[in-house]
Amino acid sequence: MVELETNDGLRHRIPRQRVPGMRADVVVYATEALLGQIRKDLSLQQAMNVAALPGIVGPSLAMPDIHQGYGFPIGGVAATDWEEGVVSPGGVGFDINCGVKFVSSNLHSDEVRPRLRELVNQVFRDVPCGAGGQGRLELSDRELREVLAKGARWVVEQGYGDERDYECAEEGGRLEDADPDQVSSRAKERGRPQLGTLGSGNHFLEIQVVEQIHHPEAARAMNIQTGQVVVLLHCGSRGLGHQVCTDFLAEMGAAMKRYDISIPDRQLACVPIQSPEGQAYLAAMRAAANFAWANRQAILHFLRDSFRRVFGAQTRLTTIYDVCHNIAKKERHEVEGRKRDVLVHRKGATRAFPPGHREVPAIYRHVGQPVLIPGSMGTASWILVGSDGAMQETFGSVCHGAGRLLSRTAARKGRNAKQVEAALEAQGIIVRSETRDGILEEIPEAYKDVDEVIEVVHRAGLARKVARLRPMGVIKG
Amino acid sequence: MVKVFEILEHTADIGFRAWGDAPAELFANAALALQSIAVEATVVNERFIYPIAAAGGDYETLLVNWLNELLYYLDGERVVMSRFQIDQISPERVSGKGWGEQRDPARHAPKLVVKGVTYHQLAIKEEEGRWSAQVFLDV
Numbered sequence: 001m002v003e004l005e006t007n008d009g010l011r012h013r014i015p016r017q018r019v020p021g022m023r024a025d026v027v028v029y030a031t032e033a034l035l036g037q038i039r040k041d042l043s044l045q046q047a048m049n050v051a052a053l054p055g056i057v058g059p060s061l062a063m064p065d066i067h068q069g070y071g072f073p074i075g076g077v078a079a080t081d082w083e084e085g086v087v088s089p090g091g092v093g094f095d096i097n098c099g100v101k102f103v104s105s106n107l108h109s110d111e112v113r114p115r116l117r118e119l120v121n122q123v124f125r126d127v128p129c130g131a132g133g134q135g136r137l138e139l140s141d142r143e144l145r146e147v148l149a150k151g152a153r154w155v156v157e158q159g160y161g162d163e164r165d166y167e168c169a170e171e172g173g174r175l176e177d178a179d180p181d182q183v184s185s186r187a188k189e190r191g192r193p194q195l196g197t198l199g200s201g202n203h204f205l206e207i208q209v210v211e212q213i214h215h216p217e218a219a220r221a222m223n224i225q226t227g228q229v230v231v232l233l234h235c236g237s238r239g240l241g242h243q244v245c246t247d248f249l250a251e252m253g254a255a256m257k258r259y260d261i262s263i264p265d266r267q268l269a270c271v272p273i274q275s276p277e278g279q280a281y282l283a284a285m286r287a288a289a290n291f292a293w294a295n296r297q298a299i300l301h302f303l304r305d306s307f308r309r310v311f312g313a314q315t316r317l318t319t320i321y322d323v324c325h326n327i328a329k330k331e332r333h334e335v336e337g338r339k340r341d342v343l344v345h346r347k348g349a350t351r352a353f354p355p356g357h358r359e360v361p362a363i364y365r366h367v368g369q370p371v372l373i374p375g376s377m378g379t380a381s382w383i384l385v386g387s388d389g390a391m392q393e394t395f396g397s398v399c400h401g402a403g404r405l406l407s408r409t410a411a412r413k414g415r416n417a418k419q420v421e422a423a424l425e426a427q428g429i430i431v432r433s434e435t436r437d438g439i440l441e442e443i444p445e446a447y448k449d450v451d452e453v454i455e456v457v458h459r460a461g462l463a464r465k466v467a468r469l470r471p472m473g474v475i476k477g
Numbered sequence: 478m479v480k481v482f483e484i485l486e487h488t489a490d491i492g493f494r495a496w497g498d499a500p501a502e503l504f505a506n507a508a509l510a511l512q513s514i515a516v517e518a519t520v521v522n523e524r525f526i527y528p529i530a531a532a533g534g535d536y537e538t539l540l541v542n543w544l545n546e547l548l549y550y551l552d553g554e555r556v557v558m559s560r561f562q563i564d565q566i567s568p569e570r571v572s573g574k575g576w577g578e579q580r581d582p583a584r585h586a587p588k589l590v591v592k593g594v595t596y597h598q599l600a601i602k603e604e605e606g607r608w609s610a611q612v613f614l615d616v
Contacts, residue, residue: 068487070595070615094592094615190553200590201616239552242592242615246545249593253538266596407486435588 002044004028004035010460013059014048021264022051027393028062029456037405037448041068043075049264050078054272055085057335057342061394063349064456065403065448069093071267074348074404077397080273082330082341086261087278088270089252089285091345092328094245096285097292098203098236099170099324100350100372101300102383104222105307106316107229109209112472115310117430119207120473122306124432127205127299129198129477137195137298144188147195148180151290152297152322160301166293168361169322170351170369173293175329179283183240184247187284191240191291196298200434202404202442203235203477205303206374208381214465218367218385222320224467231317232381232469233299234374235477236326237292244288248281273343282328289327296322320383321361321370325350325400333395344395352386352398352463360386371463373454376402376447377431377439377476378424381469382454389461398457402447411446412437424474433476442476482510485611491589492598492613500536501563503601503608504571507540508547508561511594514614515551517586521559523576529561530572536601540610543571544594552591555580589616 004012012035014026026047030038038044043066050072051060057079066075071090080086112119128135139147146154152166152173166173198205210228213219224230237244252269255277256262261270271277300317307315328345335342353360353369360369368385375381379402390396417436420443424431433439457463485492493510497503508529512518529546533539550556558577565572592615601610 070490070597070613186549186553190549200587239590243549243553246548246593249596250542250545253596254534266599269596408491409484409486435586437588 001039010456016051019048022048023053024051024056025059026051026062027059028066029460030064031452031456034064034448034452034456038066043068043073046071046073047076049268050076052264053078053080053086053088053268053270054261055081057081057085057340058395061397063399064453065348065399065401067403069347071265072345072347075399076347077344077349077394079333079342079344079395082273082343085273085343086270087273087281087328087343088268088345089245089248089281090267090269091347092245092285093326093347094242095236095326096241096244097289097324098326099292099296099322100374101233101296101322102320102370102372103231103300103317104224104320105229105231107311108227109229109472112229116473119306119310120430120432120475122310123205123303124475126302126306127198127475128196129434129475135194135196139192139195144192145180147294148183148287148290149178150174151293155294155297155301161297165297165300165319168319169293170324173297173322175286175289177283178286178290180287182280182284183244183287187240187243187247190243191238194238194240195295196302197238198235198299198477199238200438200477204377205299205475206232206381206471207473208232208469208471210467211470212468214467215385218466221364221367222370222383222466224320230469231303232372232374233296235296235299237288238295240291241288244284248284251277285328289324292324293322321372323350323372331395342395344397346397348400349397350400351396352384352390353396354386354388354391368464371398373399373450374401375450376444377442377474378427378429378444378471379450382450382465383467383469384454384457384463385466387461387464390463394462398463399453402450402453404446405448406446408441411443412440415440415443429471429474431474431476438476481506484514487613490613490616492611494609494611497608498606500566500608503610504540504543504563504566505561507544507610507612508575511544511547511591511614512551512558514589515591516557516580516588518557518559520584521557522578523559524578527556527558527575527577529575532570533568535568537599539568539571540601540612541594541596541599544612548591548594557585591616
C-alpha cells in the first residue's frame with residue numbers, strides 16, 4: 001500500500017524521494033474516508049506516474065474526486081514548464097474540453113414542477129443524445145473550420161445565442177491559436193455530424209432547482225436565488241476530440257524515442273511542448289476545445305427552444321458560466337516565489353481562479369471565477385467560486401465532479417431501470433435516457449458523495465461554496 | 478460455441494479479453510469484441526467488404542492501431558460489420574477486411590460511445606499456442 005504523509009487531514013503527500021523516477025511530490029486532497037475509496041484503484045499509482053513527467057513543476061495533484069483513468073488519473077492536475085517541459089495528450093484525455101455550462105432561468109420551481117414531465121420530454125426531443133445521436137446542424141467544410149477556429153462565438157454569430165453566452169465562459173468560449181489544419185480529416189468527419197449533440201456515458205443535461213445559498217454575495221453576482229430553476233449541461237468535443245487524442249497518442253508514441261523520453265505508462269505518451277509534435281498537438285487540441293464550446297452553445301440554443309415551447313416566449317435562459325475540465329493551457333503561475341509560464345494539464349479538474357484575477361469576467365471578479373461541479377444523476381450539484389488557496393497550491397484548480405466508485409456492470413447488478421426510475425421519481429426527479437443501461441450505469445450509488453468532495457475543496461481553501469443545486473429533470477446521454 | 482472474447486471491468490470504463498489460435502484470429506476476435514461494446518450487431522447484412530489495415534512496431538501497438546481503424550469505421554463512417562478476416566499479419570503490419578453494411582439505427586442500436594482504445598494495462602500473450610489480448614477502452 002502506498003504510504004501517505006498527512007498533516008491536516010485534508011492534504012496527503014507522497015514525497016518524490018519515495019520512488020525512483022518521481023520528479024515531484026504527489027499531493028492528494030481528501031478526507032480519510034475518501035482516501036479509503038481512492039486506495040481501491042490505481043489512481044495513486046497513476047498520480048505517481050504523472051510525477052515522473054519531464055519538466056513537471058510543483059506537485060502532481062490529485063483532487064478529492066480522483067479515480068483511475070488512462071495514463072493520468074481522472075481528477076489529476078499537473079503543470080509542466082513551458083520551455084523545458086512536456087505536453088501529454090493523456091493529461092487532457094480523449095474528450096477534449098469536456099465541460100459544464102450553467103444557465104439560469106427566470107422560472108421558479110413552483111411553476112416548473114407541474115409541467116416538469118412535459119419539459120423533460122420536450123428537451124429529450126430537441127437535444128440529440130445517446131450513442132447514436134446525430135446532430136441537427138449540417139456543417140460544410142468551411143463552416144467546420146470556422147467552428148474549430150472560433151468556438152462558441154461562431155454559433156452565436158449564426159444567431160444561436162447572445163454575446164453573454166461566450167463572454168461568461170472560460171477563455172471566452174474560444175482558445176486562441178487553434179489550428180484547424182492540425183485536426184485530421186478523420187477527426188473532422190467523426191465530429192462533423194455531431195455538433196449540438198450530448199453524447200452518451202456520463203454526459204447529461206439536468207434541470208435543477210437552487211436549494212441552498214452559501215455565499216450570498218457570489219449568488220447575487222450570478223443572479224441566482226433559492227427556488228430558481230437552473231440547468232447544468234455536461235458534455236464535450238464528441239468524436240472530433242476523441243479522434244484528435246487518438247491521432248496524437250499514436251504520433252507521440254513514436255516520437256518519444258526521438259526525444260529520449262521514457263515513461264512508466266504508454267498512455268502517458270508525451271513530447272516536449274516546444275517540439276513540432278507538441279505544438280501541433282496543442283494547436284489541434286485548442287481546435288477540438290473550440291468545437292466543444294460550440295457544441296455546448298448549440299445545445300443551449302435547442303434548450304432555449306424547448307423551454308420557450310413549454311413556458312412561453314418570455315422564458316429566458318441566461319448563461320452564468322462555462323468551464324472545461326479536460327484541457328491543457330498555458331498559464332502564468334507563481335512557483336517557489338517566481339512567476340513562471342507553465343502548461344497546466346487538467347484531467348477531470350476545473351480551473352478555479354480567485355477574486356481579482358484578470359481572467360475572471362468583470363461581473364464575477366469581486367467574488368472569483370464560478371466553478372461548476374456536477375454531481376451524479378439524481379444527487380446534488382454545486383456551484384463554487386475559486387479562492388486564493390487554489391492559486392497558491394493547485395495552479396488554480398479544483399475537482400470536477402463526484403468521481404466514479406462502481407464499474408458499469410457493478411452498477412447494473414441486481415437493479416432494473418424501472419425501479420431506479422421509480423425511486424428517483426419518488427424524490428421528484430424525472431429521468432429520460434436513450435437506453436435503460438444508461439440509467440442504471442449512472443445511478444447515484446455508482447459515485448462518491450459529491451457533498452464530501454466539495455467539503456474537502458471548501459475546507460482546504462481552494463474554492464468556496466456558493467450554491468447547492470438539486471435535480472428535477474435529467475436527460476441522460 | 479468457444480468463447481472468443483469476454484468483457485472486462487474497470488471502475489470508470491470497460492475492456493475486453495480476446496483469444497485466438499494465432500495473431501490473425503486474435504485480431505479478428507478483438508475487432509468483434511470492440512464492436513459488441515459499441516453497437517448491437519446481431520443482425521448484419523454482408524452487403525459490402527471494408528478493407529482494414531494498420532501499422533505498428535509490435536503486436537500491442539498494432540492491435541491498438543487496428544482497433545482504432547475499426548472504431549473510425551464505426552463512429553466516423555457509421556458502418557457495422559458481422560465478421561472479420563485477417564489476410565496478412567506481422568508485428569509491423571496487419572491487413573484484412575470486414576463484411577457489413579451502413580448502420581441502421583433500427584437494427585443496430587447504439588450501446589456505448591467508445592471514445593478511444595487505450596494502452597492501459599494492454600497485454601498480448603501467447604501460451605501454449607493460444608494467443609490472448611487484454612484491451613481497455615475509454616467510454
